[in-house]
Amino acid sequence: MILDRITDYFQSLVVRISMFFTQSRSREYVRRLQYWLLGVTVCFTTFSLVFPGLRPPEIDLSEGGPWTVGRIAPGDQVAFTNIEFLLESEYRRAQEAARRTARLHFVRDFYALTRESEEQAEGENPSVRQMLNEDIAAFRQCRGQGGGLARVRACMENLQRSQGVPRWRRLSDREFQTLMYLPVDAVDTLISQLSNLIFQHYVILTDPVDDPLMREWNGTAVQVRDINRTQPSTAEIPRDKMITGNQLFDQRRREDFRELGASRMANNWNRQAGDAVIKLSMAYLHRAQGYRFDAEASREAASRAAADVPVADYMRRIRQGESIVKAGDVIKEETQLALTEQQDDWYRELVARIVSILLQQAILTALLLYFVLRFAPRRFHDVSSNLIIFSTIWIFAIVLMVLQQRWVDDLNANVAAHFFGAWAPIGLFVVTLALIFGETLTIALGMYLAFLVFIAGKYEGVSLLIAITVALVGTLLGARIKRRVHFLSAAFVLGLLSMLLVTAGYLYTGREITAGFNQEGWLSPGYRAALGAAFLGAGATFFALVALPVYEALFNIPTRFKLTELADPSHPLLQEMFQKAPSTWTHTLMVAALTEKACERLGLDTMLARTGIYFHDIGKMKNAGFFIENQHLIPRPENIDRDNPAKAARVIIDHVLDGIRLADHYRLPREVKAFIPEHHGTSTMAFFYHKALEKMKRRVKRDDFRYPGPIPQSKETGIAMIADSLEAASRSLDEISEDTLNNLIQKIINIKLAENQLDESGLTVGDLQVIKDAFREVLISSYHSRPKYPNQEDTRKLEQNRTSKKGNGKKKAAGRRRR
Template structure:
């Protein structure tokens, strides 16, 4: 049993040694250069870790095997249902090109038609066949052939001289030429005009590019451009059937259409006349060669038609969240293409998002560090503070990863009922950091983690609102926590605030607040779930009670609760100080009263100041009797001869060094330890220096009578320096009143200023004025005059005298009565 206990004790001692070593490594002083390099390293590491954490949802995606012989090959059955995690869009190239080709081929042919060939008032070159020239030629043939004896011979004669007459039967020829020349001419011109209006006759089969246009054309219409009209004139549209090639000229269907037109527009014509006019008109149309396919106009129209084909009509689109393919589907070429593009786009999208988040993190982290160094630079002068800040960000990022993972599992459901920001317990971090660093630095950190929530929520504005309000509220409440039970009230307030924000989010996003039936209850299921999460998130702030001691121990942080424990008079060092140097303890209490009053008025850290003052003179315990305030309590002769100024100065300087040794031995926070050397700074021990100048013949070095420093680095230690000197000097005053105290305090402040002791403390002239008034008020209260209390014997004599007078009055009254 004893062996087991010894083993446990040894293990406990080893653990304490390791813990002490860790604390020492984390809290020991380092040069500014080392701190700056460490900050740079932590900054880069934080940017990378936070970027990785925020990119986690993008990185955590299922892998799809798209190798040639993989399970998603064309023609295979899909092994799983795949849902798109990003938008997929690609052009169906074959369909698109086919649509463009169809649009090109269906574009109307544009044909130029020279109506001037029908007119008599337009001059053409002699080699150009016009209606009038051809008609004159035919009329001349008629006259020449009329000399024949019968109609049949005339008909043969005309057919032999003009191929246009060859298409007419004898009856058709006879009935047409029987008419007077003027009547023939008029009827033929009207018939030809009808054909010009309703048909386009090509004299030659299209060749070259025109042949390609004609052969590929499968549209329903053609467009006619009259060469004799202005270019701005609106072209005429005809059906495709109106376009007649040379080999289609004498088709029965075309001739019947012309005959029908003549019947409708030229009255009182016989059947043979109509048939003859139709055939003659077709012949004239062919000979005139008035129609041409315009390649330029057709190409222009085709380009317009091709441009009108919309890519969107032939684009394969799948939106995020839609099914790409279902399990069991036979994979087509299009499905395979969509999977490949989905994989490629997803990879590119991940890279782009990570790069985007990285850029944002660099900017946000630099801004956070700037504000921290600008408004709370003192908090970043050591390694432990930097580690606390950056490690808190790392822990927050890790928590975001876990929450993102939980959210991603049921994202479609949660996005309808919850706000991601209400899930994140930002209150834990804000309250914890506010207790450690105060409001200024924590506000910058609260803004930073709120932006992390904003990015993690995929830039949801309501989540950002919840995060920023909760973190700022937690910062304000956390910085004001003074008792342990206030953690519970803080958590309750944050929970209520979180619930209100969730309800406001529901109202803004028009989500249902109330149930639709008695079974659902009076609030909707979604709101009920969201409120429960909000309550849990706010109440989780109570966890700070357990986290705070860990930070206090590992990093030796002087939180309010840590300082309360240290300032307890039962602390071993303070108990020793009271026992071994009671007058020093009395001096300490007075200095604490002075310093606290000044800090209260300047709104500084009163608790830190009080604790620092309690420990500022613990080094005097080693040679307590040497110091003036304790000598009358220690009757034995001291080993130190105070008449030797160099030796005495060494002892006094050693009380600072001894105090530092004791403070480190008891693992006091460095902020508390700072009061030990800084309350003396590098000031000169004037009394012993003066003695040395008087008594010593050799040259006296002032540095031998100077405290090691450093000079005060904060307002609190600067105030304690002044208070320490004022308290000691006030005991030498012959008369204590406002004037003497004001003069004394002002004198000491000027001495400290003349020795440059307050240059780095941050105290302003206005602060010094406040300090002077605060010190005066405390000293006046401490040195007030009280009435002299009488002793018991004098009181007894007065009582006896009063009693004797009372008996004398009674006898006189009886005598008078008798």
């Protein structure tokens, strides 16, 4: 008893909810509702896609923690998003190395070679030319006084000592003697040329440069800029030719200068006097100080070198799903940087992800809305269709939110083994929607759901491929489901397809399919898990069999199964019609045959057409005897009085209104109920209107003889209008032939076109020709001529005549034998 009460209460509640969802509302109300639903959908889908990422990854990167550099990784870590980070320590080391190897800059002042005495400013060191002129003059003077080596040398030292610079003191007696053998001018030329060569090929620094750049420098060459030269230029001098302080007088340097002089001075070089010339040249250059370290230019060069180190060479990129570190590996600095970057980027990525998904949802929802309004506008003009579409999206978003949470709970293992798109039960939703709305609208909705999967799967390509493929194939399968066992076959096909796509994804991404040496079975554990998840995700399509009755009950939608139940002749309303108006039922069956044939030819919903026709005349049951087809069965005096056309018209019009009331009482779907008013549209009852014009003296209004409408709003109801008129008119034909039927069908179509009854049905001229051919075939097959069967009296007479003839024949044969 209690169970019955609960059942009754639940049923009444469902009915009230269904009536609330399906009652007619104004276009303005529906439009406002759509705006609200769109806003909620954009916000809710954005939240559902972002929600699993609201919790930051829990990895202890503190000093001394389990993920410190040098420790053993306690577990696998896979990038849950694309990571890009700079190996900063390596980059800084590279910059520092670039600074240290950048070319140092020096200024080479040629006045240190060539400046004359009158050009020397106060405080400046004398040039090589000045010192050489003084010493050559002294050498010339001493040699002019005569005497041997000792006297000339003593004279030179006394003169140079008086000048304060005894530059020739470094010469040995042998070296000094070699100069005595040469003319004075030749000595001047040799020292001048060698000094010039050394000055141009070597960097000579009298004192060490006290600068960090110089101390830390590890380059291979320096840059030299000339000043006080006729044609200033820059030169690059190798590191091994940079001489600092006393290095100028090293034996190795003297050998280098000797080779330089011998190679560059050719015939002017004197081997015997070479050592003396080299020593004097080094002394003059050391004193002249022609090179100066350019600290500012060197720092700029070092800064440029550091800035020119390409950052890209030290950037590391880890794509989503790639391994950061595996359990048991030693944690390197790069590993910790990747984990730190992943955590640090979480907040920035969260904000960017919210904004990005919000924009994507706004665009995708707008595209979905445009597609629906462009290709299926009538589906969007009632509350129930809007609620079905948007509530389905919300439910799918909740499913994705749950799946994403499961995904991130074991992120590393899931990313390594699975594709998120294989988890999403998109087949369940598209199959259900295809049964409700058909292919066109469901394809758009399926694409929208597939992109939700793509976004939830962090824009992973294989997931998008799986989602789109399952959505398209599921739509095609769902629209063709006719029996409940087809749900099982659709689930199996989608599951198999999903497994094939997962296999393709494994091959494309290079993941392991076969098991390793230390693993059981033929297939790797990850691949087995991925196949199982893919089959279960697509196999959930079978549960559309459970979801469909819920939609049918709440929104009173005409699915194929609901239409099959309604079209069952045992339906109470059809049974009542068969009993109260049997000839109307016969008329209904004929109209159904005509309509169904035409719909089949045009690829329309034949099940909806048949069911709609079955109920299109249910309003006649209230006054069945008033209608011509039932008068011979219900001969009552209240039947139609042809002499009162106004009353007759009112009764006939009322059958439409009575039918709508019955349809509401029995909760027939809106699409089925539409056949009741639309099969008459707003056409005029020509017969009674004509009678009224003939008999009635007062002014006759045509609207009093017009059906309330509306005119047909779909191809199915447009075909039903033509079929209903044709079936009634065909009974008045005296002769049935193709020509007479063609003429009658065309006449009916012309009347409907003249009254603009088919303007909103969507039927084209080509459709009307197909309808005409289909109607003709049905009528010819129904009204074909049959052989005239003889009555039983005639048959018995023929049998008696046959018997009497056989008896006479036997008597004659017996008489001949006696003779």
